[in-house]
Amino acid sequence: MQHSFPDPESQINASRAAIRLSGVTKEFRGSAEAAVADLSLDIEEGSIVALLGPSGCGKTTTLRMINRLIEPTSGTIEINGTNVADIPAQELRRGIGYVIQQVGLFPHRSIASNIGTVPKMLGWNKKRIAERVEELTSLVGLDHDLLSRYPDELSGGQQQRVGVARALAADPPVLLMDEPFGAVDPIVRARLQDQLLELQSEVRKTIVLVTHDVDEALRVADQIALLNVGGVLEQLAAPDDLMRTPANDFVRTFVGEDRWLRRLHLNLVSSLPHHTGPILPIAATFGEAREVLAAEGVSWLGITEDDVFLGWVQASALDAVEAAGGSLADLERQLPAAQVEPTSTLRSAMELIMVSNTSAAVINEGGKFGGVVTLEGIRRGLAGDTS
Amino acid sequence: MPDSARPLPGQVAVPRDIGFVDWFFDVGTWTDKGGILDSLWETVLLCSIVTIVAVIVSVPIAAALAHFGKAEVSTTWLVSISRAVPTFAIAALLVPWSLRRGWGFEPWPIFIALLLLALVPIYLNTYTAISQVPDGTVDAARALGHSETSILTKVEFALGASVVLSGIRVAAIQVVATEPIRAFLGGDGLGRYVRDGFGQNNDTLVIGGMILIGGLAALTGLIFVLLERIVLPPGVRRLARQQGDRTR
Numbered sequence: 224m225q226h227s228f229p230d231p232e233s234q235i236n237a238s239r240a241a242i243r244l245s246g247v248t249k250e251f252r253g254s255a256e257a258a259v260a261d262l263s264l265d266i267e268e269g270s271i272v273a274l275l276g277p278s279g280c281g282k283t284t285t286l287r288m289i290n291r292l293i294e295p296t297s298g299t300i301e302i303n304g305t306n307v308a309d310i311p312a313q314e315l316r317r318g319i320g321y322v323i324q325q326v327g328l329f330p331h332r333s334i335a336s337n338i339g340t341v342p343k344m345l346g347w348n349k350k351r352i353a354e355r356v357e358e359l360t361s362l363v364g365l366d367h368d369l370l371s372r373y374p375d376e377l378s379g380g381q382q383q384r385v386g387v388a389r390a391l392a393a394d395p396p397v398l399l400m401d402e403p404f405g406a407v408d409p410i411v412r413a414r415l416q417d418q419l420l421e422l423q424s425e426v427r428k429t430i431v432l433v434t435h436d437v438d439e440a441l442r443v444a445d446q447i448a449l450l451n452v453g454g455v456l457e458q459l460a461a462p463d464d465l466m467r468t469p470a471n472d473f474v475r476t477f478v479g480e481d482r483w484l485r486r487l488h489l490n491l492v493s494s495l496p497h498h499t500g501p502i503l504p505i506a507a508t509f510g511e512a513r514e515v516l517a518a519e520g521v522s523w524l525g526i527t528e529d530d531v532f533l534g535w536v537q538a539s540a541l542d543a544v545e546a547a548g549g550s551l552a553d554l555e556r557q558l559p560a561a562q563v564e565p566t567s568t569l570r571s572a573m574e575l576i577m578v579s580n581t582s583a584a585v586i587n588e589g590g591k592f593g594g595v596v597t598l599e600g601i602r603r604g605l606a607g608d609t610s
Numbered sequence: 611m612p613d614s615a616r617p618l619p620g621q622v623a624v625p626r627d628i629g630f631v632d633w634f635f636d637v638g639t640w641t642d643k644g645g646i647l648d649s650l651w652e653t654v655l656l657c658s659i660v661t662i663v664a665v666i667v668s669v670p671i672a673a674a675l676a677h678f679g680k681a682e683v684s685t686t687w688l689v690s691i692s693r694a695v696p697t698f699a700i701a702a703l704l705v706p707w708s709l710r711r712g713w714g715f716e717p718w719p720i721f722i723a724l725l726l727l728a729l730v731p732i733y734l735n736t737y738t739a740i741s742q743v744p745d746g747t748v749d750a751a752r753a754l755g756h757s758e759t760s761i762l763t764k765v766e767f768a769l770g771a772s773v774v775l776s777g778i779r780v781a782a783i784q785v786v787a788t789e790p791i792r793a794f795l796g797g798d799g800l801g802r803y804v805r806d807g808f809g810q811n812n813d814t815l816v817i818g819g820m821i822l823i824g825g826l827a828a829l830t831g832l833i834f835v836l837l838e839r840i841v842l843p844p845g846v847r848r849l850a851r852q853q854g855d856r857t858r
Binding site: 290319330332333336375390 | 753
């Protein structure tokens with residue numbers, strides 16, 4: 224699928240764009256404090272940056288300055304090196320997707336016409352608009368039957384997806400989202416967040432997302448810019464770094480006391496240092512088995528053959544089988560109940576370990592043995608302690 | 611018969627005891643000079659001009675004020691006094707003013723009085739229609755790159771079209787129903803039948819005039835219903851139906 228429609232009318236015609244805010248200040252008339260004070264921020268192209276913070280932190284103001292719905296008092300905002308103030312506002316906005324909490328669909332126009340709003344303004348012909356609308360409908364996972372309906376006939380989640388499709392219609396390199404999932408229930412919200420990530424893996428837009436929901440920021444953002452009241456940037460970091468090394472007390476308080484638990488959601492099994500644990504190939508000797516058991520301090524042992532995990536054996540059974548003249552292959556094996564994928568979160572790995580009788584989960588890497596996960600391994604992984 | 615009951619020159623002259631059917635369904639009653647068709651034309655012409663001028667004055671002002679979110683207070687204030695516009699009194703007060711300037715009885719006093727009557731519902735409905743458009747919709751339209759003019763015409767007006775139209779309808783009906791006072795201020799139009807019927811103590815004329823005025827007002831309403839069908843796009847009509855369902 225081709226997603227790039229460089230539009231001659233748009234001055235931001237690159238398929239990707241980086242955004243740079245330099246010393247941006249916004250003072251509203253009649254207000255003593257600045258809404259945003261001297262904010263500088265670099266947003267990498269193709270990344271999702273969450274502007275996170277309490278109410279009054281200027282996150283929405285910051286977002287709206289990017290497409291000039293609000294003009295900064297001082298400072299500059301550049302998209303791909305072009306100062307946005309140098310681009311006529313309407314032209315600029317047609318090159319930037321915008322999604323808001325209230326969705327703001329046009330209630331008197333059909334879904335198809337809503338999605339085609341910007342292409343129509345850009346003067347595309349009917350056929351091209353219709354094709355693009357079809358393509359976007361599939362992209363955001365909407366049923367094509369809905370195209371002839373009106374916004375009020377759709378559920379909140381469907382409306383929000385139409386909002387995203389409308390924002391992406393002219394394939395803008397930048398997408399601004401202001402609390403986009405704030406008005407839908409938690410289940411739909413989680414699904415829309417997942418869908419946004421899926422979509423992003425296809426379209427690779429530079430996305431700036433405003434939210435006050437820590438979990439949402441952690442879930443979708445590549446980088447989180449945590450703002451304090453008055454638009455003060457407290458920390459800009461990847462979600463896990465924000466949790467692991469909060470820059471100050473404000474960040475620590477804002478992300479919450481349970482930040483270590485949140486990190487279990489954020490980190491994947493694949494992020495752990497490779498750890499094979501008490502595992503031996505089936506051809507190993509009883510002597511090697513006893514060495515490994517002593518070294519790991521456990522009473523069970525995993526057996527592999529040609530990189531495939533065969534099962535667990537109990538240490539207590541070793542003596543009897545050795546006395547009977549058998550090998551490791553003759554030990555009674557239990558197949559592992561706890562199996563995780565490299566893409567599982569640490570939280571789900573931990574849950575499996577809790578309910579298994581071996582206090583370890585086996586990593587199944589496409590059918591091959593990929594190591595084991597233990598609670599101690601998770602603790603070390605999160606602490607950044609590789610010893 | 612007292613003198614006052616005899617038709618004066620320029621008044622409707624019919625026998626006092628004429629039956630309603632004999633009078634109303636006589637071709638001459640309609641087609642004679644100063645007959646019903648002439649009177650109807652006078653009324654329709656004045657009412658149309660008043661309504662059109664009221665639209666031209668009210669709609670842009672209300673739309674601009676509502677678009678920029680101004681005049682919330684003065685609009686509320688206007689709502690409360692609009693119920694009490696004494697059209698007849700205003701017109702009566704304007705007559706000496708007009709005569710002093712040598713402009714005669716007609717058309718300025720009645721025109722101004724009716725215009726004041728028509729401005730209010732059109733202004734209020736337009737203001738309401740535009741300020742009721744959800745902020746999110748306007749915000750999204752702006753962020754998608756609509757110009758302010760195109761937000762006003764393609765989004766706010768389109769969304770509020772049926773409310774604006776019904777304001778114009780209410781104004782037009784009120785104007786048609788009020789215009790007959792003109793006959794009491796030195797003018798003619800359909801009001802002449804009521805006036806002369808009273809003057810000559812002729813019930814047939816009063817009833818006939820009443821039916822004509824009421825009929826024209828009803829017809830005006832009907833024309834606007836048809837107009838809504840013709841000018842409003844399906845999406846806007848659908849929305850108007852829903853708003854109607856909600857308020858019913």
